[in-house]
Structure formats: C-alpha cells, structure tokens
Amino acid sequence: xxxxxxYRLFGFRSFKAGQKEIIQTLLDQxxxxxxxxxxxxxxxCYQLPALLTEGLTIVISPxxxxxxxxxxxxxxxxxxxxxSLNSFSTWDExxxxxxxxxxxxxxxxxxxxxxxxxxxxxxxxxxxxxxVVDEAHCVSYWGHDFRADYLRIKNVKELLSNPPCLAxxxxxSAFVREDVMTQLALTKPVSFIESVNRSNISLFVEExxxxxxxxxxxxxxxxxxxxxxxxxxxxxxxxxxxxxxxxERIPMLKSSYYHGGMPSExxxxxxxxxxxxxxxxxxxxxAFGMGLxxxxxxxxxxxxxxxxxxxxxxxxGRAGRDNEQSIALVLISPEDYAYAQFFVQRNExxxxxxxxxxxxxSKQAVDEQTIVKRxxxxxxEQGRTFLYLMELWGIKWNTLREEAKIxxxxxxxxxxxxxxxxxxxxxxKPVVTYINQAESCRRATxxxxxxxxxxLQGQCCDRCGLTLNAFQRDEDAKHDKRFEWQEELNILFGLxxx
DNA sequence: CGACGCCAAGTTACCTTGGCGTCGGTGCCGTAAT
Numbered sequence: 001x002x003x004x005x006x007y008r009l010f011g012f013r014s015f016k017a018g019q020k021e022i023i024q025t026l027l028d029q030x031x032x033x034x035x036x037x038x039x040x041x042x043x044x045c046y047q048l049p050a051l052l053t054e055g056l057t058i059v060i061s062p063x064x065x066x067x068x069x070x071x072x073x074x075x076x077x078x079x080x081x082x083x084s085l086n087s088f089s090t091w092d093e094x095x096x097x098x099x100x101x102x103x104x105x106x107x108x109x110x111x112x113x114x115x116x117x118x119x120x121x122x123x124x125x126x127x128x129x130x131x132v133v134d135e136a137h138c139v140s141y142w143g144h145d146f147r148a149d150y151l152r153i154k155n156v157k158e159l160l161s162n163p164p165c166l167a168x169x170x171x172x173s174a175f176v177r178e179d180v181m182t183q184l185a186l187t188k189p190v191s192f193i194e195s196v197n198r199s200n201i202s203l204f205v206e207e208x209x210x211x212x213x214x215x216x217x218x219x220x221x222x223x224x225x226x227x228x229x230x231x232x233x234x235x236x237x238x239x240x241x242x243x244x245x246x247x248e249r250i251p252m253l254k255s256s257y258y259h260g261g262m263p264s265e266x267x268x269x270x271x272x273x274x275x276x277x278x279x280x281x282x283x284x285x286x287a288f289g290m291g292l293x294x295x296x297x298x299x300x301x302x303x304x305x306x307x308x309x310x311x312x313x314x315x316x317g318r319a320g321r322d323n324e325q326s327i328a329l330v331l332i333s334p335e336d337y338a339y340a341q342f343f344v345q346r347n348e349x350x351x352x353x354x355x356x357x358x359x360x361x362s363k364q365a366v367d368e369q370t371i372v373k374r375x376x377x378x379x380x381e382q383g384r385t386f387l388y389l390m391e392l393w394g395i396k397w398n399t400l401r402e403e404a405k406i407x408x409x410x411x412x413x414x415x416x417x418x419x420x421x422x423x424x425x426x427x428x429k430p431v432v433t434y435i436n437q438a439e440s441c442r443r444a445t446x447x448x449x450x451x452x453x454x455x456l457q458g459q460c461c462d463r464c465g466l467t468l469n470a471f472q473r474d475e476d477a478k479h480d481k482r483f484e485w486q487e488e489l490n491i492l493f494g495l496x497x498x
Numbered sequence: 499c500g501a502c503g504c505c506a507a508g509t510t511a512c513c514t515t516g517g518c519g520t521c522g523g524t525g526c527c528g529t530a531a532t
Binding site for chain 1: 501521
C-alpha cells in the first residue's frame with residue numbers, strides 16, 4: 001500500500017494530484033516524463049520510489065543550492081542516507097562519500113560532476129535504482145547552449161545499464177518535452193502532463209510610450225500593490241540601478257537586488273531574507289527563483305520581454321502558491337523589443353571568425369581545460385558545448401592541421417550555433433504574440449502555447465476586462481505601520497511640519 | 499540596439515560635450531604557471 005509508505009516515510013496521509021501515478025509507473029520500472037505545476041510535490045515523486053527500491057537513486061539537479069536544500073530537508077525528515085556531490089564538497093568528503101556510496105539511497109549531483117571518471121567508476125559496479133533529472137527543461141534550454149553536459153546524461157545512463165529514468169519539470173512546451181525525451185534517450189516513456197494554468201494569477205501587460213515612464217508607472221503600481229513581490233529585469237546593471245531608484249522614490253519599500261554576478265553568500269542571504277519576509281521586493285535577473293520556496297508572493301513584474309513563453313510561465317508561477325489572488329504584469333516600452341531581439345541573436349559568429357578561433361586554438365591548446373579557458377578568454381561561453389560537438393562529430397583535436405578540415409569544422413560550428421539562434425528567435429515569437437494581441441484572452445493564448453484547451457474562467461486578464469486597481473491594498477493600508485513609522489521619522493528629522 | 503565609461507577636445511579652470519569602444523542572462527567547474 002503506497003499510502004502506508006507515504007505516511008511512514010514522509011508523514012503525509014494522502015498524495016497530491018498526479019504523484020501516485022508517477023510513483024507507481026516508476027516502481028513498475030518504466031521511464032517517465034512528468035510535468036507537474038510548481039508546489040505540487042515534485043521531489044516526492046522520486047524520493048518515495050528511491051526509498052522503496054533497492055539500490056542508489058541519482059538525482060541530477062541544475063543548481064548547487066537546490067541540491068543542498070533537498071539534502072537538508074530530507075535529513076530533517078529523518079532520512080539520513082542522502083548526500084550531494086558537487087564542487088562544494090571538500091576532498092575528504094568526496095573520498096568518504098565515494099567509498100561508502102553503496103550505503104546511500106539518494107545522491108544529488110550536477111550533470112558536470114556526473115561526467116567525472118572518478119564518480120562513474122564508483123557508480124558502475126553498484127546497483128542504480130533510478131536516474132532522475134530534476135528541472136528537466138534545463139536539458140533542452142541549457143544543454144544546447146552552455147551546459148553541454150546535460151546532453152551527455154544519456155551516455156552515463158547507458159553506462160549504468162539504463163536504470164528507469166524520471167525527467168520532471170514544471171513547464172515545458174510540446175517541443176521541449178520531445179527534445180528532453182530524445183536527449184535523455186528515454187525508452188517508451190510514460191508521460192504525465194498536468195495543466196500549467198494557475199487560475200489565481202491574473203495576467204496583465206502594459207506598454208508605456210517611453211522608457212522613462214516605466215519606472216514612473218512601476219512606482220504607481222508598487223505603492224498600491226500587496227507585497228511581497230518580484231521584479232524581473234533584463235541585465236545585472238538594470239537590477240542594481242532600479243534598486244537605487246526605488247530606494248530613493250519609495251523609501252519604505254524594503255527591497256534588494258539579485259543577479260548571477262554577485263558572490264554566492266550574498267545571493268543566499270538575499271534569498272533567505274526574502275523567504276523570511278524581511279524584504280518586500282527583490283529586483284532580479286533570471287538568475288533568481290529556481291527552487292524558491294515561498295508561498296505568498298503577490299506579484300511578479302517583468303520590465304522586459306520574457307525571452308520565451310515557458311520561462312515566463314515558470315517565473316510568474318512563483319506567485320500565489322498559497323492560492324491567493326496574485327498578479328503577473330509585463331511592463332514594457334517600445335524599444336524593449338529590439339533589446340530582446342538583440343539578446344536572442346547575440347553570439348553570432350561568422351565562419352571566418354570560427355576559422356580564426358580554430359587557428360588561434362590550434363597554436364597551443366591541447367587539453368580540454370585549456371581549450372575551455374582559452375575560449376572563455378575569447379568571450380565564447382560555450383566552451384563545453386564546443387568540446388561536446390567535437391566529440392559528437394568524432395573530430396580529433398590533433399588531426400586539425402589541414403586548412404580544409406578547419407574550414408569544414410568552422411562551417412559546422414557556424415551552422416550549429418546559427419540553428420540555436422534561430423530556435424531562440426522562434427521561442428521569442430509566442431511571447432510577442434502574447435504581449436501584442438489586440439483582443440483575445442491572454443490566458444487562452446498562454447495555454448494554447450502548451451497545447452492546452454483553455455477553459456473559460458471569467459475575468460482573468462486585462463483583455464477580459466480586469467484592471468490592476470482590483471488588486472490594490474485596502475484603502476486604510478496607507479496607514480499601515482510602515483507608513484506611520486516613516487511619518488514619525490520625518491517629524492524627527494524635521495522634514496514634516498508639525 | 500542602447501547604456502555607460504573613457505578620453506580628448508572645448509572653452510574656460512574644473513566642468514561640459516561628443517566621439518568611440520565595450521558590453522549585455524542563465525552555472526557548473528576550478529586545488530593553477532615563474
């Protein structure tokens with residue numbers, strides 16, 4: 001009886017929608033592709049089978065912080081045979097873990113670490129219960145772009161004699177789902193696809209005529225909106241400058257900023273402060289939010305074009321996990337579209353440039369590390385992808401002396417990255433449709449993108465007649481403690497006349 | 499594409515203006531060479 005095990009191991013009396021079917025299918029030794037909306041208990045879908053099955057379950061996670069969170073959470077629940085292996089681990093910890101690997105039930109690791117010979121050699125002799133790819137959309141989104149090791153998971157899976165594999169995510173279009181299943185080489189996967197619709201999140205798009213008005217309008221919204229909330233911006237510099245502007249203009253709003261260029265301690269601190277309610281607003285790039293465990297987020301504002309629909313749904317899905325009314329607002333100005341296009345089209349290198357890069361590389365680079373490093377210096381972020389492609393195409397580095405071969409490879413590289421770029425451009429188009437559509441319901445447009453038949457929901461977006469005013473704090477909220485405190489301060493400093 | 503920093507020239511003493519170049523998101527990994 002699965003419910004019995006659920007209660008015994010996790011203390012829950014019943015499953016949430018979708019969980020039991022996924023778990024049963026895995027226990028029956030099938031490959032599974034699962035799409036469950038955020039907050040529906042994705043991790044339980046593999047944790048329970050892992051504990052009920054002999055052997056070790058490997059969980060591939062995209063972020064170090066996610067791994068650490070999961071391990072700590074399981075340990076708090078009394079499940080101790082859990083560990084993570086990543087660059088946080090000290091050498092001693094690694095050695096000890098690898099020596100004792102057969103004693104563990106669940107191992108969290110990164111796709112990159114999974115490629116290490118040291119780990120692989122230890123994994124091959126032991127029984128692997130399941131291979132799990134958490135946040136599986138990353139396979140398609142990052143794998144082709146800058147984390148090629150996501151595309152190498154299938155090789156490891158084969159080396160481990162193809163254990164049942166679970167790919168699980170919250171949002172993926174039909175195209176991405178197919179791609180993930182192909183890239184992981186799932187065999188006859190059983191798919192469980194739940195609706196991505198979150199009916200308590202109301203959808204809005206506003207376009208102001210010039211860029212400067214964006215901050216103006218944002219402040220209007222912020223002064224009335226319920227907090228906490230998230231504000232997404234396109235670049236790191238925007239995050240920092242908007243933070244300064246908001247601090248100036250709405251001093252009582254407790255805010256901070258977050259992006260990938262900050263030291264990890266700082267990032268962890270801000271995320272923690274936000275979760276604990278010490279911050280009203282975080283202004284962030286897309287770096288913020290994956291695995292964020294906070295249920296009462298009231299709004300998610302984008303001050304730029306989201307670069308694709310699935311990421312947008314993923315980001316706004318962080319609002320309203322408590323099922324209370326929440327807002328998703330895209331606030332843009334006309335020039336933002338060109339900016340989005342620029343972002344999507346960046347990194348375009350001609351064949352000639354690739355030839356130059358290859359010549360440059362062949363002068364000195366021999367081992368993989370040097371190649372990646374040298375490519376980084378040349379501002380090519382896809383070093384690992386480069387190596388992956390060489391391997392895929394069966395090209396040996398030291399045979400690359402002849403001009404013709406180099407030219408041939410440059411052409412292939414050019415085409416590969418050009419294709420990726422066109423895919424990104426294709427992914428931007430539905431977003432443009434969503435933003436510019438003249439009349440029809442935004443939710444319907446969004447759901448159709450995921451091949452869902454939209455259900456009528458009454459007033460659900462600005463196109464259905466909803467206005468932002470409906471979401472203002474109560475009138476007397478203006479006199480809440482933060483404001484009184486502000487007034488007192490003003491009096492103290494003589495800024496307000498008594 | 500557009501924001502921003504740097505630098506040289508402009509007209510005037512330290513401060514502005516304009517041209518030019520650079521850079522822009524997402525994350526693993528890293529135990530380094532004279």
